[in-house]
Amino acid sequence: MTSAISRPLVLGLETSCDETSAAVLDGDNRILGHVILSQDVHEVYGGVVPELAARAHLQRVDGVVDEALAKAEVTLDEIDVFGVTAGPGLIGALLVGVCWTKATAWALDRPWVAVHHMEGHLFGPVLEEAEAEPPFIALLVSGGHTLLLHATAWGEYELLGQTRDDAAGEAFDKVAKLLGLPYPGGPSIQRLATEGDPTRHRLPRPMLRRNQTVDDPAYYDFSFSGLKTAVVELTRDLGDCVGAEVPHVAAAFQEAAVDVLVSKTLRAVRETGCGRIVLGGGVSANTWLRHEMGRRLEELDADVGLRAVHHASLRLSLDNGAMIARAARFRFDQGEQAGFDQNASASLPFPGLRTGSRTGTSSRT
Ligand code: KG4
Ligand code: ZN
Numbered sequence: 208m209t210s211a212i213s214r215p216l217v218l219g220l221e222t223s224c225d226e227t228s229a230a231v232l233d234g235d236n237r238i239l240g241h242v243i244l245s246q247d248v249h250e251v252y253g254g255v256v257p258e259l260a261a262r263a264h265l266q267r268v269d270g271v272v273d274e275a276l277a278k279a280e281v282t283l284d285e286i287d288v289f290g291v292t293a294g295p296g297l298i299g300a301l302l303v304g305v306c307w308t309k310a311t312a313w314a315l316d317r318p319w320v321a322v323h324h325m326e327g328h329l330f331g332p333v334l335e336e337a338e339a340e341p342p343f344i345a346l347l348v349s350g351g352h353t354l355l356l357h358a359t360a361w362g363e364y365e366l367l368g369q370t371r372d373d374a375a376g377e378a379f380d381k382v383a384k385l386l387g388l389p390y391p392g393g394p395s396i397q398r399l400a401t402e403g404d405p406t407r408h409r410l411p412r413p414m415l416r417r418n419q420t421v422d423d424p425a426y427y428d429f430s431f432s433g434l435k436t437a438v439v440e441l442t443r444d445l446g447d448c449v450g451a452e453v454p455h456v457a458a459a460f461q462e463a464a465v466d467v468l469v470s471k472t473l474r475a476v477r478e479t480g481c482g483r484i485v486l487g488g489g490v491s492a493n494t495w496l497r498h499e500m501g502r503r504l505e506e507l508d509a510d511v512g513l514r515a516v517h518h519a520s521l522r523l524s525l526d527n528g529a530m531i532a533r534a535a536r537f538r539f540d541q542g543e544q545a546g547f548d549q550n551a552s553a554s555l556p557f558p559g560l561r562t563g564s565r566t567g568t569s570s571r572t
């Protein structure tokens with residue numbers, strides 16, 4: 208290793224779902240080596256099969272880490288800090304990463320940090336854009352979560368809204384399956400929607416009413432299962448004609464989902480006066496979401512200071528080890544280290560998240 212590389216060197220490992228990924232970051236949070244291996248074993252099932260995911264991680268984790276180290280031109284014993292996704296996610300898949308990291312950190316006598324997957328997504332954009340720093344409004348949208356946050360500082364997050372049922376990515380995946388499109392559903396719907404007319408079929412905007420006020424508990428919350436049911440009913444009504452209508456249905460669904468996501472995010476911008484928005488999680492790869500967020504933020508008639516929308520590149524929007532390494536570095540700098548009693552948790556609480564302050568019942572999870 209050359210002496211020009213700054214310390215600490217952090218190795219981040221992500222195995223919470225169907226990507227096995229490892230990355231090495233230097234002391235300035237530059238990505239020295241990064242490998243993302245997507246599992247293709249799930250394709251024929253139209254969704255992730257948890258046991259197959261865990262087995263595939265176990266088979267690939269050593270190879271993925273070795274390749275990330277080789278790209279970074281460092282050896283394993285040069286790593287100063289290890290970071291790993293400890294939750295939320297598929298428990299069998301998480302255990303592979305946590306056990307690998309715990310054993311390696313113990314063998315090398317190095318500190319390690321347990322990272323929350325969604326806090327990892329929050330750190331995705333700042334790896335590429337230095338301005339993606341708090342204070343900001345964050346919309347975190349993945350296969351398992353839909354969270355609207357006001358981040359006043361790293362580690363200080365106020366929960367404004369979340370989904371009451373399906374996550375945004377889950378809705379994309381379920382609607383895609385219904386329309387006979389391949390998994391993962393988000394990219395399939397996005398692709399087909401470019402050929403469709405979003406105005407040809409009108410779909411509902413669940414939990415979005417113009418006359419809602421901030422003290423309404425539904426003001427910032429989301430619901431996607433009703434939208435999915437509306438697509439089920441629409442395809443039933445279309446009957447034999449559904450084939451030719453699929454691009455239009457895909458476009459109408461994407462339009463409705465994005466309208467709700469953007470509208471609620473802009474409510475948060477207006478109420479907090481914070482015009483910087485950070486998008487994270489797999490659904491933030493959606494080009495229509497990015498486009499609409501930027502366009503409508505510009506048009507927002509409110510005094511919110513600087514206006515900017517930050518999102519990571521496609522590679523860093525989906526699950527990856529670099530965001531986990533970056534979040535681990537933040538937590539490590541805060542003095543946090545995992546002990547050997549640290550477990551993986553499918554429902555790990557988001558660190559630093561305050562809930563209920565809108566209604567005056569603030570509490571920390
Ligand atoms: O963050 P992520 O890679 O994994 C989880 O943490 O869940 O997010 C995966 C989700 C899937 O539901 C996938 O369909 C969705 O992100 N997704 C998209 C797009 N790319 C991935 N949704 C909409 N548009 C996209 N372009
Ligand atoms: Zn994710």
